[in-house]
Amino acid sequence: MSGAAATRRRRNVKELFVGLGFLLPSLFGFLLFFAYPTVRGLFISFTDWDLLTPAKFIGIDNYTALFADSAYWNSLWVTVQYVFWNIPAQTVLALAIAMMMNKLTKTGFLKGAFLIPWLIPNVIVAMLWLWLLDPSVGYLDEVVKAMGLPPLGFLANADTAMPLVAWINIWKWMGYNALILYAGLQGIPKEINEAAVIDGANGWKEFTKITLPMLRPVLAFILVTTIIGSFQIYDTVAIATRGGPVDATWVMNFYLFKYAFQEYHMGYATAGSMVLFALLFVVGLVQMRMMRAGEAD
Amino acid sequence: MIRTCIAKLSLAASLLLLATGLMADPVTIKYILWDSAQQPAYQAVADAFHKANPNITIEIGQLGWNDYWTGLQTGLVSGEAPDVFTDHLAMVNDFASKGQLVDLTPYVTKDKVDTTKYLNGLGDLWTKNGKRWGLPKDWDTIAIVYNKDMLKEVGYTEADANNLKWNPTDGGTFEKFIAKLSVDKNGKNGLDPAFDAKNVVRYGLALDHSDDRGQAQWSPFAVSNGWMYTSGTFKADYKYDDPKFIAAIDWMVKVSKKGWLADYASTQNGPAAVFAAKKSAAIFEGSWMIGYYSTSVGFPVGFARLPAGPVGVKSMINGLADSITTSSKHKDEAWQWVKFLGSEEAQKIVGTFGVVFPAYQAGVNNALAAYKAKGVNVSAYTDESLTKGETFLYPVVDNGVKTQEILKKAFDAVFTYKATPKEAFTAANKQVLALFK
């Protein structure tokens, strides 16, 4: 008996070493570039530091200044707006494209074509659309003129800037998300479809009563990833609108980036990022809970 | 005899050592600038410098305006900043106050550099409290840039354009000028009562979005109305709530609403694109863009003096200089480069490229000749700088970045018609003054 126990313990110890060996590279990366920065960030958020002169401890002054800054709250609001413009439209379009891929043609052409924007970096996508949407010489401006409409400001118009920024993002990602949904569609057993048709369900009913519910886990997965990602948008705004017009697209990351790398108020910026972290944590928890409900199917 | 032999040998040896010591280790000086159009000119200067100083090589880097200052900051923070960089009056104090710039006074004294030879008193601008942060290398003024064809089309001559008058009440001949040049969708010009301000296909005037300086936007109006930013170049008692300033902005808002001045949406990416697309007949622009407009827009372009307001023609004059960073590991060599850049010889070279007006008269002469050879008449710019009282300086004080931000927001609100000038600028001025408490 004790012999077996001893062997197990020896194996456990051996596995500990082997385990450590397997873990070492990623552990090194994790500690150095995830754990340490997060903790250090917390400490920095209690200081006033511009990287050139020594850091000065100032307690929670950064946080109080943050909460008192209307620009901070505005950037939070702007970011939430972005999420609302981006997620529903993107999900609906991705779903529509997935259905097209499923019903129309099984060849790779559709899948490939819709996927191309995904391959292009955010920055280049933003530049592309910046050019198309130029308020004076962009092609879309010519189209609008040809239709006899008054010039639309596009990205220069405070009312249309944010929806357009969302569109740029949708344009890039809808094919990719569609493909994931398409795979999810493949997972729906054919018998259920056929049974529904026999029962007389037509296209729309079949879609809402069968397809959608069976897609819930995949949809949930897409929603979680896109929502958390949306809160962190930066590239498109940096290239296409630089936060403008005025502050219509001044998203959270843009606000933090300005204070960190243009004004070098490291403490203040890290405080802001800590608050964002707390916020995303809550959002993530809420989503996880809803996702678990979805898995019941 | 042996003694003389040894003496001669040792003399030769020490001379050799001295020579090799002078031919010191090769040093590379990193230099950055933001205007890509000027890079070929400065490369030529660097080549001339290298010929005269074979052990020093100049490496020129360029970052566009938007990335220039953040790139420099990152470099300073990481200890990898360039040795020398093109400095701007709006930023110099921010850097100096953080101890990032080398005071050039000892070098200037030692090498007996004459800082009074620069035009327009530019030499003094770069000093503060007895310290000198840079040697001037060029200057620029603002003028009206217009499309010659459009001018002819509506019946104006170039002489007309060069002698426009303005006032905040009815806009003078300048207002009529831009109104007549504006065209709406139905072909009516701005003076026609049926002009449709909501469907303008060509604006008489297009200006960039404004900030605290308004160099090529509102400053010609406000200052020619008798207003000044502060009571002195180095004073920080801003007066954006002054009635004369507000009157000028009121006029601008008025003509913007009338459809004669391009609205903020069209100029989102700058007025140059609007002008190049023939969607505006004229813009205000600085002399650093002369080269671009005279060659790259595909139609003939003319330059005219700014309109004369109640106190005359007023153009902002600005000048760049080069500063040395304290993190430079080769300060002496960096000084050699800065000294050369600020010298008549270098500026004569720069002048021949016809991209900028150097700070030395001889350089300006070369530039004028270069422009003449290209068939471009730039007298609008040079007349302003030569005529007494037609140029003014922007205040050189601290908090440049923050002031700019505050005023930008105020102008954005005003020109998107979300706030009246009086409201916006009274509030903005308070915020600016609070920065200096």
Add this chain to the structure above:
Amino acid sequence: MGKKAADRHPILWLGAIVLLFLTLFPFAWVVRTSVTPHDQIFSAPGALWPAEATWTNYGRVLGLITGADAVKLGGSGQKIEFVRALCNSIIVCTVITAVQTLACAMAAYAFARLRFWGRNGLFLIYLSALMVPGIVMIIPNFILVKEAGLLNTFLGIMAPTLLMTPFAVFFLRQFFLSINKELEEAAFLDGAGKVRTFVQLILPISQTALATLALSTFIAGWNDYLWPLLVGKDPDVRLLNVAMGIFRSQTPQGVPDWGGLMAGTLISIVPLIILFALFGKKIVNSISFSGFR
């Protein structure tokens, strides 16, 4: 059933055509702009094809024209060193992908199959890093890289994600958990240690999952903008995104060099399109794999 299926199609087809057009038209526009001479970009913005197509934009962007000539043609006096930036991006992304995939596979295997004290706790801690938004770590990471003297180096750019990302570990662990245990037990009976099992059994079996992860890691690196912008401004180490961003603001003040920008865009897209044409099917399968779990 055939008739009912045909009824549904017209609407879907219409929608597909519209969306396809919206997706692909911008690329056509990129091509059109890249061959348009500078003055015609502004004088004929609605033209579907320029009156005189030209290659000068490409020449300017690739540095084949001298600086002074480039300025005359309306561009910046800069060549953007696209080829170098493109190579930099390929190098950096490939290295990150290779190293990260391997390191995370090792970690995932440890979490999935090895038993040691604190295993689950450590895994949860790894997972919690998923919650932390990027910006939180950018600032301290920047300071860390600066203090290590790695600013403006490839290593500095690669550092934060070179060895692990929480997603990678999570993803692979899920997959490893689903591998049939009997295979490993058979290997163990054959006398293979954990390391040999890993290398000779697990890795080959997991090819699809590893390929999926590698693809997603590569694209993530390819997309990255903020971090390489901060850490790699030097022309030697500039990545493609950073180079494009800098090029955009480099032109004579006020007028973006759209022709040059679009030429640069096309050059940077072409390698991807080629890769896609060659490996398209595999890529599509990889992505479907990640959705269908």
